[in-house]
Amino acid sequence: MRSLQFTAASSSNGLIERDFTVGDIPGVLWSPASRTTAGPAPLVLMGHGGGNHKKHPAMSGRAQRLVTGCGFHVAVIDAPGHGDRPRTAYDEAEIAELFRARAAGEPEGPIVVRYNDHLAQLAVPEYRATLDALQELPEIGAHGPVGFWGINMGTAIGVPFVAVEPRVTAAVFGQHWPDVLAEQAKRITVPIEFDMQWDDEHISREEGLALFDAFASKEKSLHVNSGRHKELPRFEADSAVRFFARHLTSPGTVAAPA
Template identity: 75%
Template sequence: MHSLHFTAESSSNGVRERDFTLDGVPGVLWSPASGAGRAPLVLMGHGGGAHKRHAAMVGRAHLLVTGCGFHAAVIDAPGHGDRPRSAHDEQAIAELRRAQAAGEPEGPVVVPYNARLAELAVPEYRAVLDALQELPEIGADGPVGYVGVAMGTAIGVPLVAAEPRITAAVFGMMWPDALLDAAKRITVPIEFALQWDDERIPREAGLALFDAFASKEKSLHANAGGHANWPRFEADSATRFFARHLGRASSSPA
C-alpha cells in the first residue's frame, strides 16, 4: 500500500487543513484542530470544472469539522484542479462548449465524459480511503460518508456502490443514464437534492435517479430554481444528515 504524503499544513478557526498527495493525486484533509480523538470521515466530490479547494468544498468541510467534529477529505478529479488535462478532457470540454453555444442538450456530452472520469476516480478514492484510515485519528473501523453533487454524484454513485465502508451518502443534480445500475446496488441511507426548474438536467431525469436507489431510507430535497440556484442551506442539511448516520467524534483515540 502506498503512503499518504502531507505537503502543507495550516490551522484557523478550529480547523486543521492538510494538503496531501497519494500516487500523484492531490487532495486536502480537514480535521478538528484540537485533535481530541477518533472521528468519522466524510469523503467529498467536487463539481465539474471545479477543484479540491473550490468554495463549496471548503465550506462543506468547515461545516463538517466545526459542526460535527468530523474529518473531511477531497481529491482533484482527473483533469481538474492541479491535475493536467488529457487530450480526451480537452475534446470533451470543446464538445460541451459547442453544445452550450448551440443551445443543445448537454447530457450527451457530459454523461459519457463523467462516466470515464468515474472509472479513473473510483479506484483513486478507494486508495485514498485506505491511506486515510491508517491515520490514528480516523482508524480502519471508523464511520465513512460521501457527499458530492453534479459531477460529484457521477463519481460518487459508482464509488458508494463499490465501497462497503461508506455507510451514508448525499447526492444530487445528475443525469441517471450511466448511474442506474450502480444506484440499484446502493442500500445505505441517501439524501438527494435536485432543482425543480433545472434547465440542464430535466426534472424527470433527477427523479429517475432518486427512484433507482435501493435504500430503505432515502430523502428527496427538491428546491425551486435552476441548476445554478442550488441553495446553500442544503449543505447544512447534509451536515445534519451525516451527524445522524455517522455519529459523533469519540472523546479519545482508540
C-alpha cells in the same frame, strides 16, 4: 497500497488544513484544530463539481461545517483532469465539445454524462486508494464511519464509488442524469439524501426523479427546491451536515451542528 504524504499544512478558524498526495493523486484533508473526545472521528469524503477543484469554496465551506460543527474529518481529491492534475487530449476534446454545444444551444447532458462516466472509471479506484491511506491515520482509523458527499460531477463519481465501497455508510448526492448511474444506484442500500432542482434547465424532473428512485436504500430523502441548476439553496448544505451527524455518530459523541 499507495502511501500518503503530507505536503503542506495550515490552521485557521478551528480547522487544520493539510495538503497530501496518495501516489500522484493530490488531495486535501481538513480536521478539527482541537478534539473534544478521544479516539478516531468519522471521515466524510467529498467529490467536487465539474470544472472545479478540491479547494473550491463549495468544498471548503462544507468542510468547515462538518469539521467545526461535528468534529469530523473531511477529504477531497482532485478529479482526473481537474485542479492540480493535467488534462489529457481526451479531456480537452470533451470540454471543447461541451462549450460548442453550449454556444449552439444544444443539450449538454449527453456530453456531460459521457465525460463524467469516463472520469468516474478513473476516479473510483483513486478514491478507494485514498480511503485506504487515510484510514491508516490514527485520528481516523481503520474501522470508523465514512460518508460521501458529492453533487453534480461529485454524484457521477460518488455513485459508482459508493456502489462498490462497503466502508461508506451514508451519502449525499444530487443533480445528475440517470443514464449511466441508475444501474449502479440499484446496488446502494445505505441511507441517502438526494438534492434536485425543480426548474433545472439541464436535468429534467423526470430524470432527476428516476435517479432518486433507482437507489435501493430503505432510508432515502428527496430534497426538491424551486430554481435552476446552479441555484441549489445553501441551506441544503446544513441539511447534509445534520444527515451525516445522524448517521455517522453515536448519540452524544459529537455536538449537534448549528
